[in-house]
Amino acid sequence: MFVVGLTGGIGSGKSTVAELFVARGVPLVDTDMIAHRITAPGGLAMPHIAAEFGAEFVNADGSLDRTRMRTLAFSDETARKRLEGITHPLIRAETEREEREARGPYVIVVVPLLVESGAWKDRANRVLTVDCSVDTQIARVMSRNGFSREQVLAIIARQATREARLAAADDVIVNDDTPLEELEAQVDAHHQAYLSLAKGETES
Numbered sequence: 001m002f003v004v005g006l007t008g009g010i011g012s013g014k015s016t017v018a019e020l021f022v023a024r025g026v027p028l029v030d031t032d033m034i035a036h037r038i039t040a041p042g043g044l045a046m047p048h049i050a051a052e053f054g055a056e057f058v059n060a061d062g063s064l065d066r067t068r069m070r071t072l073a074f075s076d077e078t079a080r081k082r083l084e085g086i087t088h089p090l091i092r093a094e095t096e097r098e099e100r101e102a103r104g105p106y107v108i109v110v111v112p113l114l115v116e117s118g119a120w121k122d123r124a125n126r127v128l129t130v131d132c133s134v135d136t137q138i139a140r141v142m143s144r145n146g147f148s149r150e151q152v153l154a155i156i157a158r159q160a161t162r163e164a165r166l167a168a169a170d171d172v173i174v175n176d177d178t179p180l181e182e183l184e185a186q187v188d189a190h191h192q193a194y195l196s197l198a199k200g201e202t203e204s
């Protein structure tokens with residue numbers, strides 16, 4: 001399957017753009033949803049997390065105690081690495097399974113941290129970055145999540161820079177003060193290009 005990796009900073013409009021591809025019949029794999037699912041009750045990562053970190057990190061319903069894990073992972077780099085050692089291979093395996101099962105001309109895989117987690121660049125046939133200014137990100141996330149300006153800035157500071165995401169991109173969607181029709185037009189143009197690239201790949 002021809003894989004388009006869709007990325008962008010928080011509030012750039014990844015979900016909005018992803019939905020526009022879905023509306024054009026393109027199957028979607030969302031790595032954030034997979035990350036959430038493997039740490040939900042009965043999730044694939046939970047037995048490993050319990051064994052590695054102890055039962056106190058598991059809620060009564062069998063899901064990950066996110067608050068407790070977040071506190072640990074933020075203060076302890078080694079713990080964060082140990083957690084990622086469990087979750088990343090599982091996310092990758094689940095993503096690949098969903099890619100294989102997807103039915104459509106090509107598949108869009110939403111990877112918020114594609115640029116940060118280097119391996120992704122080789123796994124996607126194309127990297128599509130949704131780009132907007134930091135000011136736009138701040139305004140959107142403040143209004144969507146009710147976060148303070150400082151909270152949004154702290155999240156942005158932990159992500160790759162706008163420049164790094166643009167440098168990693170094969171294709172860019174500009175989503176600043178972009179009216180929906182303009183966003184749709186950009187999605188249409190990329191969709192057409194991906195259809196022919198994907199077709200070329202299956203024929204070769």
Ligand code: ADP
Pocket residue numbers: 008009010011012013014015016017140141144175176177178179180183
């Ligand atoms: P991400 O998934 O990258 O965090 P979202 O797609 O959720 O970003 O977009 C963040 C917020 O900004 C959402 O509330 C969304 O509705 C809004 N938004 C995204 N693009 C636009 C746009 N072009 N014009 C107005 N609002 C937008």
